[in-house]
Amino acid sequence: MRLTPTLKAAAAVAVLLAATACGSSDTGSSASTGLNPPDLKAQSKLGKTEGQVNLIAWAGYVEDGSNDPKVDWVSDFEKQTGCQVNSKVAASSDEMVKLMKTGQYDAVSASGDASLRLIASGDAAPVNTALVPNYKNVFSGLKKGAWNSVDGQMYGIPHGRGANLLMYNTQKVSPAPTSWSAVFDDASAHKGHVTAYDSPIYIADAALYLKSARPELKIKDPYALDQKQFDAAVALLKKQSANVGEYWSDYLKEISAFKSGDSVVGTTWQVIANLTADEGAKVKAFVPEEGSTGWSDTWMVSAKAKHPNCAYKWMDWIISPKVNAQVAEYFGEAPANSEACAYTSDKSFCDTFHATDESYWKNVAFWNTPIEQCLDGRTDVKCVPYAKWVQAWTEIKG
């Protein structure tokens, strides 16, 4: 039903896609998934801007100076393009998915645990990257990932990325941990003071650990777990839960817990680790030897967008070097645009966040949406879909 108006431009799109494919030939992962999204077509050319654009974003992604007069990258966009920006801050990936289903929004900054759901349900349209000039400077590790593309077709423009690190209190945890076992098999050493991210997607962290700790489970992708692998991860997390003091989803809560010593070891984000250290806590955060999970946000255009041209303009704007540097620094993540590092106010920012270190990101399994068709390409088994992850997460916390 939704496809009919966009079908005609197919040929033109194919030509343009070939062009973009040449521009970004160095893709890291092949995205051959069992996913069959509705056959939507990307826009072939930009028309006149519509005068406004409705965005769904994480807090701190669309700042127009109303929170902090010095933090404003929306006003210039509005001046240059004539697109009035209306933004809605979403608190979770699930909320983003729900808001996108209303069809009232043009674009969303979706994390990997939302993007595939949006693609599969036909709420997000493929994106013609040729219409986004700044896309050519996006780090290759962010292009055509399993979480933002299907069969080589991009469904959005990468915004930034971050890894889920292991943080520990250097005074209370010794010897210094090197592996995720510090929060799983050896968690009992810090009973009551272990922390973990409070979201069903955290099950993937357990799966990532099991991938190397129990090779006989043959986990290839922590987001593609069949029932047996899933049960093993859930069992591991239930064991971990006995040692967990509290789960965190609000980063202020984690900072205060590490400062007071209520938490001494657990998952974190770079920006939280920096803030915690700034506040005087003796903490260190790193990627353990097993690698880690991470998140990468992607700006996606709604298939029902009423202001698609403004949405494309926005996507190009938000990853333009200067703005991408601003937003990355404000939010605390690695920027997507390779040229952004020249514009950060803190010159060591990109090093701190490993923005240009592709080998660092090789070890990071970016959040993805678990679906029934296994994302690792297996067709002989069914994988456990995200809805079951949510249910299991409730059971893990007990």
Next chain:
Amino acid sequence: MTSLPQTAGRSPVRRLAGTLHRRPRLRLSLLLTAPLLWLAVLYLGSLAVLFVSAFWTTNSFTSEVVKVWSADNFHQLLTTPVYRQVILRSVGVALAVTLLCAVIAFPVAFYTARIAKPERRPLLVVAILTPLWASYLVKVYAWRLILSQDGLADWALKPLGLSGPGYGLTAAVIALTYLWLPYMILPIHTALEQLPANLLDASADLGARAGRTFRSVVLPMVLPSVAAGSVFTFSLSLGDYITVQIVGGKTQLIGNVVYSNIELNLPMAAALGTVPVVVIVVYLLAMRRTGALSSL
């Protein structure tokens, strides 16, 4: 002076007033339509929608609500051990908070209503109400700091060789008790204030000691107010999910489970949401027997 009948006929306001005066039924229906609409459509209506949507299902992949009737959600609710645990825990927390509130509130109310000098009483009541002026979140975060590792609670208990409870179920009960205490003090204060002094005198004249007077005179007269206060503390604790997120460690109550389901599995959230409604209805029915509802 009486107004002239002609002027009364001319002014539309007066004519309306006259009509309303002559027809009490019209008057009553105009007065009650708005609040009744509010109650029936907005309040009971949304409860009905909540209940109905609990019978729907979701598409496990797109998590869109599918309007197919099934009692699966309720079946899951009753058979899954974790849900049963969470429900029992929530009811337990609500009961514990209510009991603690009653135990703490009684002496406080007795002091403010009977022992303190009469001219100071209004001031004391204001003092009891002041915490309600501060933001809920500020108060709960304050408790988070108090109960943290080496926080105020640990520091105060250290000389006794003890340590604070840390974050967890106990912390949640403590914080909730603190939050809802004024709602328990006020009705008890009112009841104690209204207690006729001559009843206490009579009891003393008849030879009853303080304990006996309390058991046989004060308690029976104040009990309905305690029950009335408990309706507040019980229902507020049963529905709370933010306090437990902040100081409850990894504890989950019904509210948290509803919250975690609301985006992806709305029907399941609705089914879980009916649980507190049922519990509260049962509680209210039980309280009605004590006569609490007439002293609210």
